[in-house]
Amino acid sequence: MTDKTKEISFCTVTYNSEKEIAQLIENIESLDSNLFYSRVFIVDNGSQDDTVNIVSRLSKIYSNLVLIRPDVNKGFGAGNNQVLDLINSSYHILINPDVRIPSSEVIDKMIKYMDTHSNVGLLSPKILNIDGSVQKLYRHNPTVLDMALRFISPNLMKKRQNWFVHAETGYVQRGVIEQASGAFMFFRTSVFKNIEGFDDRYFMYMEDADITRKVNNVSQAIFFPEVSVTHKWNRQNHSNLRFIGYTIKSMVQYFNKWGWKLF
Numbered sequence: 001m002t003d004k005t006k007e008i009s010f011c012t013v014t015y016n017s018e019k020e021i022a023q024l025i026e027n028i029e030s031l032d033s034n035l036f037y038s039r040v041f042i043v044d045n046g047s048q049d050d051t052v053n054i055v056s057r058l059s060k061i062y063s064n065l066v067l068i069r070p071d072v073n074k075g076f077g078a079g080n081n082q083v084l085d086l087i088n089s090s091y092h093i094l095i096n097p098d099v100r101i102p103s104s105e106v107i108d109k110m111i112k113y114m115d116t117h118s119n120v121g122l123l124s125p126k127i128l129n130i131d132g133s134v135q136k137l138y139r140h141n142p143t144v145l146d147m148a149l150r151f152i153s154p155n156l157m158k159k160r161q162n163w164f165v166h167a168e169t170g171y172v173q174r175g176v177i178e179q180a181s182g183a184f185m186f187f188r189t190s191v192f193k194n195i196e197g198f199d200d201r202y203f204m205y206m207e208d209a210d211i212t213r214k215v216n217n218v219s220q221a222i223f224f225p226e227v228s229v230t231h232k233w234n235r236q237n238h239s240n241l242r243f244i245g246y247t248i249k250s251m252v253q254y255f256n257k258w259g260w261k262l263f
Contacts, residue, residue: 006111008036009089009189012097013043013079018050020097020232025058025065028095033104035111036090040065041083045073076182077198077207084197092192094185098232099127106227110186113224121191121219122212124180126171126228135231136165138223139179142209145263147251166223177223178216182208183231191219199257206250213258 010028014021021042028040042055044067052069059065068082080094091114093107101107110123127135140146146164149157162168169175185208195214198207215221255261 005034006036006090007039007088008107008111009039009041009083009087009092010095011041011043011080011083011092012095013045013076014047014051014055014097015045015073016047016049016051017097018047018054021051022054022058024095024097024099025055025062027100029062029065031101031104031107033108035108036104038064039087039089041068041086042066043068043070043079043082045070045075045079074200075203075207077202077211078200081197081200084193087189087193089189092187092189094182094187096183096231099184100230102228102230106229109227110224113226114186114188117222119220120222121188122177122180122215122221123186123224124177124221125184125186126223126225127181127183127231128228130230130232134171135181135233136167136171137181137183138166138169138171138175138177139209140164140166141178141213141258141261142206142254143261143263144251144255171225173223174225175223176216177221178212179209180212180221180223182211183233184229185211186224187215188219191215194218201253202250203246204250205247206254210254210257 012024025040028038031038044052055067059067070079070082091111114120114123127137129135149161154161195218199210202210212221
């Protein structure tokens, strides 16, 4: 380990993630770089499958792997906040169980960019489907209209929907991002701690929009298409009544906090 080596902390929140978690951990552990070393936190929100046993087994192989099991499942944001008092890294990565990092070069390039741009607190890479197509997650701050359109139809008011996801950029231009995806977030750890992580009132949905706004209030969140990760994107069933309930509750909380902008 040299003086230039930086600690990068990773955090993944799991819930019944047995099909993905071993591959994710092996992926992170395989990243070999002279720029960073890793510490990996897995926060399990009450999985009822074999997730905990898998992580426990791997923690005996990898000394940098830490399993955290909160007493109560308070959601994605609260799960990620479990590590706030445990991390002293240079940079902190939030990563979903179904995301894969193609090589250590991805992390190296993000480190180098952040090292030379002290005003940046969050990087959001290009996120790809497993077939290599781009997931359109370079988004503006949401309005009531934008949220409604996402649930009604992908073809309604297509020009507006394309604007919302910066489709005109071709996803090749770096720029300030107003709503980054929680699937993969590369934080300056000091900024993540300064804003006290997520607003854990959101059980699920809208927490990524909220935290990006918090970052932009104290620094900058940047869409960084020079690197990419792959995301399987196991979508929620929008017709599920429980999911709809969580979504509506989170939307109300979000707009009550940031203002009800209709369009």
